[in-house]
Amino acid sequence: MLPLSYSLRNVAARPARSLMTAGVVALVVVASSLFLGLISSVKRTLIDSGDPMNLVVMRKGSDNDGSSQLSLEAYQAIRYFDGIARDEDDQPMVSPQLVVQPFFRTREGGRENVLVRGVDEMAFAVHPAVRIAEGRMLQPSSGEAVVGRGVLGRYAGAALGSELEFGRGRWQVVGILEADGASFESEVWVDVRELANDAKRPFPYSGIRLRAASPADLVALRKRINDDPRYALEAELETEYYAKQSESANTLYILVVGIAVLSGIGAGFGAANTMYAAVQARTAEIGTLRSLGFSRASILSAFQIEAMALSAIGFAIGAASAIALSALLRVLMGGVAFAASTFTTNVVTLRVTPSDLIGAFVLAMVIGLAGGFGPAWRAARMRPIEALRKG
Amino acid sequence: MSTDDTPIPVVAIRGVARHYVRAADDVQALRPISLDILPGRFVAFMGPSGSGKSTLLNIISGIDRPDEGALLVAGEMLNDLDEDELAEWRARHVGLVFQFFNLIPVLSARDNVALPLLLTKLDRAERTRRAETALRVVGLDHRLDHYPGTLSGGEQQRVAIARAIVTDPDLIVADEPTGDLDARNAEDILSLLRQLKNDFGKTIVMVTHDPRALRFVDDVYHLDKGILLEGEDAERAGAAIRMAAGGHVGGGGHP
Structure with missing residues (x-):
């Protein structure tokens, strides 16, 4: 077989042509990495919001927090069901919540629906991933709010110490929420009773989040709630609930994959074109190698390795550019907003993760394989005498 | 073919012919030819352009195939081999020298010479050692790490000759080895080929237009319009070639 150095030195020996081919691949890598990063960020934001030990309890037939309503009696009844986890004070870990979706004014002057969640002090116990990163937790009945990291700075008044205006009142921002990138970071949390008064809802809650003591209790609790004829409620695993909410991202996902595949095909043609030109220019060299006794397989693999090396260079350039570009977008835009199925705005922090880069790497290698195979095959099947004459 | 007293030919050609189809014309490049080349001989094929000498050389070296006739080279009936078997056979038995050197531009002189050894089972150290020895034989042991682009035409052809001898082949085949060289380098290359024949007993078959070659070779075959004269x-x-060269060649014995 021809040495690896033969293929690699050929890449280095023609820098302009190599850079052009690698550049085409790099552009595809940048586009696909950013697209995949966006998709995985969206999915992560929504799906990671669910805790596998939690149940979401809503009125039967509701498909999200915002369209559900629940009475105080239902909450009181469920609160004392067996199998619910208890906190240090032996209180059941049940968090009644009220969700409203008022318009917030963005700093640019636009209007967006933001999910405002009314909670009580048990919310942090039920959602252990949520924490106050700056400031403090709100005090009940004092017109205070804590805002998610994604909301911060995006809307007028969404800053620590500022006042937010929504509903019928003003809300003092006293803390900033973080939740490892989950959708809670796109929410504003206030006291559940204050919010119910402000929104003048006939029912005080939209739903309940509760934490089961064990996986077996989780199953039993779900069945018991679903089978209870008194309140017509439905319990769903919180992970399933958020997975359903993320379905709105599936269209985007298909679109992104489609664009990535199309641009990959385009890059494949571009890479193949430059590789064909490279083969054409080296016909005599191929004839020489065949004359010296190198087999078709050696020539095929040498040219294929060259194409893969160009793709790998393209990937390296593209991946570095994608990481830099995503960081720049984070700084300039703060995050990417998209409408969830509830019409509220979720703010996603765009991050290109290693798994996104693996996806882009696979695409780059496929481009190298597919784009390089045609020229490599053409080179390999030349008879030495033809190659020497054409050269 | 041979008696007990005569050596077995390295090349035995019987009725070998070749024609090409070019733009709907059937070109008879080589009419049926038979000849033997004995071991240790330095043989030149000469003739005008289109005489079929390069076609014959390509057939002898196994990089082209005859349309008819039988061909026994280095003990192998080449007619029976497929493309990949021919490639393997060439690697083992033939050293090739081309008019335009045909070195690989991205490999150093040492790596170019070691290239055919990649097709053997030798380890890297032994391949390097043999490549350096071959370069020493052609007087280029001070240019081991130079790339073809940094070598003169004469030096490049020496590297190509080193590549041709590095596997110790039964046959060295040279196609116009002086065709791209000035007079002094051409003399040097012919002298080097002669030296390989004298010192190592190599069998060399060469195609050339160069009348100077007559002073260096053992046998000359003349071809014209595909016919062996x-x-x-x-x-x-032969006389015409000597006349064209101003009577300065031939008759002087071998260097």
């Missing part, structure tokens, strides 16, 4: 025709062709 014999008798008076061959004498006349």
